[in-house]
Each structure stands twice: as structure tokens, then as C-alpha cells.
Amino acid sequence: DQQVKQNSPSLSVQEGRISILNCDYTNSMFDYFLWYKKYPAEGPTFLISISSIKDKNEDGRFTVFLNKSAKHLSLHIVPSQPGDSAVYFCAASEADRGSTLGRLYFGRGTQLTVWP
Amino acid sequence: EAQVTQNPRYLITVTGKKLTVTCSQNMNHEYMSWYRQDPGLGLRQIYYSMNVEVTDKGDVPEGYKVSRKEKRNFPLILESPSPNQTSLYFCASSHSYEQYFGPGTRLTVT
Numbered sequence: 001d002q003q004v005k006q007n008s009p010s011l012s013v014q015e016g017r018i019s020i021l022n023c024d025y026t027n028s029m030f031d032y033f034l035w036y037k038k039y040p041a042e043g044p045t046f047l048i049s050i051s052s053i054k055d056k057n058e059d060g061r062f063t064v065f066l067n068k069s070a071k072h073l074s075l076h077i078v079p080s081q082p083g084d085s086a087v088y089f090c091a092a093s094e095a096d097r098g099s100t101l102g103r104l105y106f107g108r109g110t111q112l113t114v115w116p
Numbered sequence: 117e118a119q120v121t122q123n124p125r126y127l128i129t130v131t132g133k134k135l136t137v138t139c140s141q142n143m144n145h146e147y148m149s150w151y152r153q154d155p156g157l158g159l160r161q162i163y164y165s166m167n168v169e170v171t172d173k174g175d176v177p178e179g180y181k182v183s184r185k186e187k188r189n190f191p192l193i194l195e196s197p198s199p200n201q202t203s204l205y206f207c208a209s210s211h212s213y214e215q216y217f218g219p220g221t222r223l224t225v226t
Contacts, residue, residue: 006158009156032213034213034214036217041219041220042219042220043120043206043208043217043218043219043220044159044206044217045217046214046215046216049213049214089158089159093213103149103161103164103174104149104161104213104215105161106151106158106159106160106161107158108156108157108158109158109159
């Protein structure tokens with residue numbers, strides 16, 4: 001059963017507007033969450049992350065929000081640009097035996113299209 | 117330049133012909149992993165390794181083998197490929213939560 005879910009396979013947003021990508025998880029032991037961006041013919045690249053002890057992390061145009069009680073996180077992109085068009089994967093990690101090394105569990109991804 | 121490399125990038129083969137996809141990282145990372153990406157299914161983990169000689173199954177290990185004899189290399193072996201292993205494969209490495217991915221290997225098994 002999938003432990004990380006991205007229920008919207010696609011999202012279309014006009015340039016300059018806000019893009020909001022959502023992600024839900026089921027495992028309460030997850031302690032770190034990441035967003036990856038993937039362009040066609042390339043490997044996923046890390047975008048932004050958040051620890052379970054925080055509820056918000058911001059990096060330029062990208063902000064991730066974490067709601068632990070709802071087991072929900074979201075990625076906000078403001079303002080959206082055509083170059084942001086890509087597949088976005090949500091991922092969660094359960095640290096292995098106190099180490100920061102651990103498996104990443106990925107959602108199925110959301111295709112974001114930003115149109116001019 | 118810090119990177120994860122995979123070879124080959126593209127491979128077309130026939131059912132049953134053993135193949136190996138190589139993965140190498142130059143960042144001295146302890147953790148390495150293999151994923152496959154299929155339409156509508158996202159990234160699914162095949163195998164992972166926490167360190168040299170330490171490997172474990174991910175979510176979809178059937179039909180695959182791995183080995184970790186050196187820290188920098190983590191080859192993926194398909195002993196008898198089948199058409200349902202046609203997919204896009206990614207290798208990744210990390211020293212912490214954030215994983216660095218290779219460029220991908222597109223495998224077609226006919």
C-alpha cells in the first residue's frame with residue numbers, strides 16, 4: 001500500500017500565479033519530507049525539504065508546509081514560471097535506527113504545467 | 117564535479133539475455149539505491165544499500181540482483197530480463213536524507 005500519495009496527477013497554472021502541489025502520507029514515523037523536481041530525460045533533482053519538527057520551510061519562490069496532524073504537506077511556488085513545468089515528486093523518510101540515512105518513499109508525482 | 121553516473125543510458129535487449137546496468141558515484145556516499153519509474157506509478161525502489169556488502173530489498177525486487185563490493189559502485193543485474201522489466205531506471209546515492217540521482221537508463225526488453 002502506498003505510504004505517500006499525490007492524488008493530483010496534473011496541475012495547470014498560469015505564469016505569475018501560485019502553484020500548490022499536495023501530498024499526503026500514512027506513516028506517522030516519517031520524520032523528514034522532500035520535494036523533487038524532474039524534467040524529461042533527466043534524473044530527479046532535490047528541490048526543498050522539511051523536518052517533522054517544523055511546519056514551514058522557505059527557499060526563494062518555493063515554500064513547503066507540513067501539517068503533521070493531518071499527515072499532509074504542500075509545496076507552494078510563487079510566482080510560477082514556465083521553467084517550473086516538470087513532474088514534482090513528494091518523498092518521505094523514516095530514519096533508520098537513529099541515522100539520517102534511510103529509505104525514501106515517493107509519491108506518484110504531479111505534472112505541473114505553467115502556461116504564459 | 118559531484119555526480120552519479122549510469123551506463124548504458126539506453127538499452128534494448130531480448131527476453132532472457134542477462135544484463136548489468138552500472139552505477140557509480142564520486143561523493144563517497146554510504147547509501148545507494150535503485151529505482152524504476154513507470155507511467156502512473158512514480159518512483160519505486162528496487163534495492164538499496166546502506167554500505168559496502170550491506171544490501172536490502174525495496175518494494176519491487178523480483179527479477180533483480182545487486183551487489184555492493186565497493187563504496188562507489190552499485191550495479192543492477194537482471195539475470196533473465198522479461199518484458200515487464202521495460203522501464204526507466206534511476207540510481208541514487210546519499211549521505212543523509214537528500215538523495216542524488218543519476219540521469220537514468222531506459223531499458224526495453226522485447
